[in-house]
Amino acid sequence: MLKETLRNCTLALEQGGINDAAFEAVCIVEHVTGYSRAEQLAHANEPLTLAQTEKILGITQKRLTRYPLQYLLHSWPFMGFNLSVGEGVLIPRDDTEVCARLCLRFLHSLPRPHKAKALDLCAGTGAIGIALSKLTGASVDAVELSEAAYKFLLKNINAHKAKVTPHQGDITACYTDFKDKAYDLIVSNPPYIPSGELAGLQTEVQHEPALALDGGEDGCDFYRLIIKHWSQKLKPGGAMALELGEGQSEPVAAMMTEAGFADIHTENDFGGTQRAIIGTMLAK
Ligand code: GLN
Numbered sequence: 001m002l003k004e005t006l007r008n009c010t011l012a013l014e015q016g017g018i019n020d021a022a023f024e025a026v027c028i029v030e031h032v033t034g035y036s037r038a039e040q041l042a043h044a045n046e047p048l049t050l051a052q053t054e055k056i057l058g059i060t061q062k063r064l065t066r067y068p069l070q071y072l073l074h075s076w077p078f079m080g081f082n083l084s085v086g087e088g089v090l091i092p093r094d095d096t097e098v099c100a101r102l103c104l105r106f107l108h109s110l111p112r113p114h115k116a117k118a119l120d121l122c123a124g125t126g127a128i129g130i131a132l133s134k135l136t137g138a139s140v141d142a143v144e145l146s147e148a149a150y151k152f153l154l155k156n157i158n159a160h161k162a163k164v165t166p167h168q169g170d171i172t173a174c175y176t177d178f179k180d181k182a183y184d185l186i187v188s189n190p191p192y193i194p195s196g197e198l199a200g201l202q203t204e205v206q207h208e209p210a211l212a213l214d215g216g217e218d219g220c221d222f223y224r225l226i227i228k229h230w231s232q233k234l235k236p237g238g239a240m241a242l243e244l245g246e247g248q249s250e251p252v253a254a255m256m257t258e259a260g261f262a263d264i265h266t267e268n269d270f271g272g273t274q275r276a277i278i279g280t281m282l283a284k
Helices: 001-016 021-033 037-042 049-065 069-073 096-109 127-136 147-160 174-178 195-199 221-233 249-258
Strands: 075-078 081-084 117-121 139-144 166-167 183-188 233-241 261-270 274-281
Touching: 001 021, 001 049, 021 037, 021 049, 021 069, 049 069, 069 075, 075 096, 075 127, 081 127, 081 147, 096 127, 096 183, 096 233, 096 261, 117 127, 117 221, 127 139, 127 147, 127 166, 127 183, 139 147, 147 166, 174 221, 174 249, 183 221, 221 233, 221 249, 249 261, 249 274
Parallel strands: 117 139, 117 183, 139 166, 183 233
Antiparallel strands: 075 081, 233 274, 261 274
């Protein structure tokens, strides 16, 4: 019966020290049976096929090795959009909604948000760019370096028929290819973990690409680069929004002030960390 398999899966995850065991078990059962949480309750006494039970067991076993749940499920939601994820691409996080919401507020403050042009640097799955484009009608250019991540980006753009144009490129150099571009908004969730902290991250995160996490010695390499080279691609009055790591709001705010940004403010995540920053570029 479904409810027995669900209970066994929850117990195994709990005993394996997985924090949200009950939630993860529901996700795994949903992935295999196609039943949502509510449907799992309604069909609790229904038998599962042997193949389904074995598949649930197999996924649970792999999860117990601390392999990320999201990679096992092959998809994960971000702001209501299901995104394809897997090895080689950073998993979209709830924290990133803080940055995306700052962007939405800015785009909605423009007279014609659907005419806006935005740029998403280090796009990964495309989470931010796709959500912004779907929710405002804005056109988004999305830049991603990694071959593996780029495949997920293309897949997600197509799946959502989003007005997002993908570019495979290295943001430390490819700003020269964007000479004639002018954006209302530039957003990035760049790698921002200090290199020395990578080895201490939880096992799940170790399965994610270091390229998407490693922000150099102080974690701020990409902020310096983006603020220096990419802010020049903003229209006067355009905004730059960046996701932040712990303790990075002060240095990043200082860099933005120095580069000529005004109205700089940050927004906290649920844990009380200043998780995103936005500022607008005044006319020169
Ligand atoms: N938020 C991610 C983490 O803490 C880091 C993402 C990033 O470096 N942009 O694992």
